[in-house]
Amino acid sequence: MTTISAARPSWEERERRRRRRDAISSWTLLTPSILLIGLMSGYPLVTMIWQSFTDYQVRHKIQGTLPDFVWFENYLDVITDDQFVAVLLRTLGLMVVTTAGIMIGGVLVALLMTKLRTGMRLLVSVGLLLAWAIPPLTASIIWGFIFDTQYGVVNWALNEITQSNAFHNHPWLLSPLSFLMIITLIVVWGGIPFVAFTSYAALGQIPRETIEAAEIDGAGGWRRWWGVIFPAVRPVLGGLLILQIIWNMKLFTQVYALQSRGGIASETNVLPVYLFRQGIGEFGATSAIGMLFVLIMLAISWYNIRMLLKEDES
Structure with missing residues (x-):
């Protein structure tokens, strides 16, 4: 009896073997994806980091010569450039305004959809889908025509009113303030549907009995939102907030398209457009701007992810 029990693996040993097999299977399945992501993202990232510390220009590529290392000179030139600071502040300000508009508007539309009848809810859903389906470039061109100087509907309507x-x-489009207001309108209009549909799906997971119990206890709409609804959908809203911050920091198409219709680029640039417009062939300087942009995005994303993880642990 002692010999049989000694030959049979204990429960702890079987559990360790199972975990080892699961780990090997998991890494085997993940390895092709990790290699593909590393090849597609890792190589460009390493190249950009290397170029940001050099004076690499298009002439080096044509002549086949190696660039010189300038270390942090590119970064210092960018950080001390007043134009870069103005573009960074403009990008952050635009991100805050558009993100707030999209999140608030999307949640309000989702709450409205929970109160509508089936027919009206279907009509609102179709309208949201149409706004979401229009590509950013197409939407920018349409809104550009709406605010056109000579043929714009807005000018005609205001004159009639x-x-x-x-x-x-x-x-x-010539005024930087009104230009940024139009950009905000385009981005918020195109971003609300995603937040609205996602928030509506999250609201549908809240038990109706919980909301009815709060109503019976005399809780008004505002108290039901903060006491019952918001805690239930907070993880979903947190994920949406992170996505919207990242997407709105990377605005390019809308800004570039409207600039081509009459906007003053030097007064309306955001970071992605500013990076694109920097000296063509100045790979070292543009790589430094790109790295600063990546670091800013990582800092913002890391902070929001940490906040979400703390909420989950609590």
């Missing part, structure tokens, strides 16, 4: 010609040939 005021019964004057005060808005005849009004250049909305």
Whole structure:
């Protein structure tokens, strides 16, 4: 009896073997994806890091010569550039405004959809899908026509409302403030559907009995939101917030398209467009700007992810 029990593996040993097999199977399945991601993302990242410490230009590529290491000179030039600081502040400000508009608007639309009848809810869903399906470039062109100086619907409507010609040939895109307002309108209009659909799905997971119990206890709409609804959907909203911050920091198509219709680039650039417009062939300087952009994105994303993890642990 002692010999049989000694030959048979203990429960702890069987559990260790099972975990080892699961780990080997998991890494075997993940290895092709990790290698593919490393090849597609790792190589460009390493190349950008190396170029950011050099004076690499297009002439080096043409002549086949190696660039010189300048170490942190590119970074110092970028950080001390007043234009870069202005672009960074403009990008952060635009990100905050558009993210707030998208999150608030999306959640409000989702709450509205929970109160609508089936027919109206279907109609609202179709409208959201149409807004979401339009590509950013197409949407920017359409909104550019709406605010066009000569043929824009907005100028015509304002003239009709005021019964004057005060808005005849009004250049909305030439003013940096109105340009950024139009960009905010385009981005919020295109971003609300995703938040609305995701929030609506999250709201549908809250037990109806919980909300009815709060109503019976006399909780008003605001108290039901903060006491019952918001805690239940907070993880979903946190994930949406992280995505919207990342996406709105990377705005390019809308800004570049409207700039081509009359916007002043030097006064309306955001970081992605500023990076694109920097000296063509100045690979070292542009790589430094790209690395600073990556570090800013990582810092913002890391902070939000840490906050979400703390909420999950609590």
